[in-house]
Amino acid sequence: xxxxxxxxxxxxxxxxxxxxxxxxxxxxxxxxxxxxxxxxxxxxxxxxxxxxxxxxxxxxxxxxxxxxxxxxxxxxxxxxxxxxxxxxxxxxxxxxxxxxxxxxxxxxxxxxxxxxxxxxxxxxxxxxxxxxxxxxxxxxxxxxxxxxxxxxxxxxxxxxxxxxxxxxxxxx
Amino acid sequence: xxxxxxxxxxxxxxxxxxxxxxxxxxxxxxxxxxxxxxxxxxxxxxxxxxxxxxxxxxxxxxxxxxxxxxxxxxxxxxxxxxxxxxxxxxxxxxxxxxxxxxxxxxxxxxxxxxxxxxxxxxxxxxxxxxxxxxxxxxxxxxxxxxxxxxxxxxxxxxxxxxxxxxxxxxxxxxxxxxxxxxxxxxxxxxxxxxxxxxxxxxxxxxxxxxxxxxxxxxxxxxxxxxxxxxxxxxxxxxxxxxxxxxxxxxxxxxxxxx
Numbered sequence: 001x002x003x004x005x006x007x008x009x010x011x012x013x014x015x016x017x018x019x020x021x022x023x024x025x026x027x028x029x030x031x032x033x034x035x036x037x038x039x040x041x042x043x044x045x046x047x048x049x050x051x052x053x054x055x056x057x058x059x060x061x062x063x064x065x066x067x068x069x070x071x072x073x074x075x076x077x078x079x080x081x082x083x084x085x086x087x088x089x090x091x092x093x094x095x096x097x098x099x100x101x102x103x104x105x106x107x108x109x110x111x112x113x114x115x116x117x118x119x120x121x122x123x124x125x126x127x128x129x130x131x132x133x134x135x136x137x138x139x140x141x142x143x144x145x146x147x148x149x150x151x152x153x154x155x156x157x158x159x160x161x162x163x164x165x166x167x168x169x170x171x172x
Numbered sequence: 173x174x175x176x177x178x179x180x181x182x183x184x185x186x187x188x189x190x191x192x193x194x195x196x197x198x199x200x201x202x203x204x205x206x207x208x209x210x211x212x213x214x215x216x217x218x219x220x221x222x223x224x225x226x227x228x229x230x231x232x233x234x235x236x237x238x239x240x241x242x243x244x245x246x247x248x249x250x251x252x253x254x255x256x257x258x259x260x261x262x263x264x265x266x267x268x269x270x271x272x273x274x275x276x277x278x279x280x281x282x283x284x285x286x287x288x289x290x291x292x293x294x295x296x297x298x299x300x301x302x303x304x305x306x307x308x309x310x311x312x313x314x315x316x317x318x319x320x321x322x323x324x325x326x327x328x329x330x331x332x333x334x335x336x337x338x339x340x341x342x343x344x345x346x347x348x349x350x351x352x353x354x355x356x357x358x359x360x361x362x363x364x365x366x367x368x369x370x371x372x373x374x375x376x377x378x379x380x381x382x383x384x385x386x387x388x389x390x391x392x393x394x395x396x397x398x399x400x401x402x403x404x405x406x407x408x409x410x411x412x413x414x415x416x417x418x419x420x421x422x423x424x425x426x427x428x429x430x
Contacts (some may be wrong), residue, residue: 017329019336027336029329032317037328050283051270055263062262063255067339069287070251075335076328080288083250084315087269088280091305092314101315105291114292115303115311120236128237128276128304129217129229135271136220136227139264 006097010044020068025061027068034111035104037076039068042099050087050098065100072104080105082113201246206297210244219271224257225264230301234311237276239268239302247298249287265300272304280305282313 008014010026017029019039030038041064047053053061069081082103086093105111120128191199201207209216210226217229219239230238241264247253253261269281284301286293303313 017325019329019332020340029325029332030317031320031325033320034316034318036320036324037332038315050266050281051273053266055266058262058266059259062265063258064340066250066253066255066258068336071332071336071339073251074339075332078290080286080291080293082287082291083285085283086280086315087283088273088305090278090280090307090309091282091303093280103291103315105288107290109290111316113313113315115234115313117232118235118309118311120233124236125217125229125233129219131275132219132229132237132239132268132271135275136268139220139267139271140222 004046004097005095006040006042006099007046020064022064024057025064027064030101033103034113035106035109037072037078037104039072039102040099041065041068041102042097047098048096049093050085053098061100065102068102072102076104078104078106084113197246200248200296204246204295204297206240206242206295206299207246210242220264220268222264224260227264227268227302234301234303234313235278235305235309237272237278237304239272241265241268241300241302242297248296249293249298250285251287253298261300265302268302272302276304278304278306284313 005014009016009018009028017031018026019029020027020041024045025041025043027039027041030040041061043053043057043061045057050058065083069083072078072081082101082105084101084103085099086101087098103111103113188196188199205214208214209228216231218227219229220227220241224244225241226244227239227241230240241261243253243257243261245257247257250258265283269283272278272281282301282303282305284303285299287298303311305311
């Protein structure tokens with residue numbers, strides 16, 4: 001038996017209303033939805049939080065989420081959708097397996113998914129801004145490293161090619 | 173804008189009706205505060221920018237550090253966005269979420285999208301909210317749970333399935349195209365043929381299988397044959413090294429579940 005509820009669904013141990021499945025993600029209907037038709041979309045692989053999910057899977061799961069949201073518009077005729085990721089216990093995540101909730105919405109559906117602004121002071125905002133900019137500047141640095149490595153390996157091979165080219169040119 | 177009289181409004185409506193989709197988008201862009209921010213015409217606290225995406229701090233934040241992540245191009249809602257932009261924003265959201273956890277030393281993030289007024293969308297420019305979360309921050313934002321009759325659930329499932337198949341069955345191939353473009357497009361065509369045949373035989377009994385057929389390629393056939401046990405081998409966490417690279421804070425957050 002799987003310890004994780006979502007892994008249990010992936011492995012067929014728990015029954016579910018499955019809507020979609022491919023090699024990396026699965027979408028089921030929420031059994032206790034805020035609004036009927038609420039979808040739970042999650043990775044087949046077990047990752048507790050979004051930061052641990054590989055980039056290609058993240059890209060894929062967002063495009064699947066977008067299409068499922070379109071599916072709600074078109075099949076149920078809803079007026080809106082929310083796509084929500086609760087990342088960490090502090091954000092209300094109750095199952096330690098990364099998931100995306102897609103919630104169909106209608107005017108007057110009686111749901112309140114809004115937040116109450118905490119009105120931080122200007123100083124607090126400036127500090128948060130500085131801290132975020134410093135971390136956000138790191139975004140993409142991993143990819144850049146990879147690119148540099150690739151370039152280096154490329155540089156190693158071309159001399160061989162050039163050498164042959166020169167030879168070819170000399171032959172006639 | 174707000175101080176228009178009847179005549180001006182009628183004139184504007186007439187003008188809007190005559191516009192081509194391109195002209196309309198250009199018009200919306202001119203009216204959009206966020207397009208003006210990205211064009212440098214209004215001030216903002218920028219957090220991140222690349223070719224496709226732009227992130228700023230919300231001026232009326234749920235908590236300090238509340239980020240708005242937007243496509244640079246003007247789109248009102250997510251369904252209008254090209255696939256590559258959707259994917260890119262998702263990846264940037266993940267990284268900004270990491271920046272929030274590390275930079276602000278909070279225990280969680282809420283990533284929130286509203287499509288449409290009914291979903292609480294306020295701005296005309298599509299955006300993802302990345303909200304820093306701490307235990308007991310009492311900002312609300314709880315997805316309620318309600319008991320639903322099993323029959324209702326099945327009925328709504330059936331109502332949705334066909335559309336979901338149509339949307340994901342074909343387009344999903346495009347997602348995967350990057351690496352094996354030719355192969356995939358070939359299998360896609362073959363699979364379309366299968367779709368028409370199979371559902372006829374076991375229409376209602378095999379709903380869960382039916383929906384997978386349009387996506388199927390060789391690999392997925394294995395999964396469809398009702399042997400999900402095979403996926404247990406996915407359990408070993410290959411992502412261990414990533415966790416370490418991301419720093420200890422992630423493990424701490426992941427461990428909070430225990």
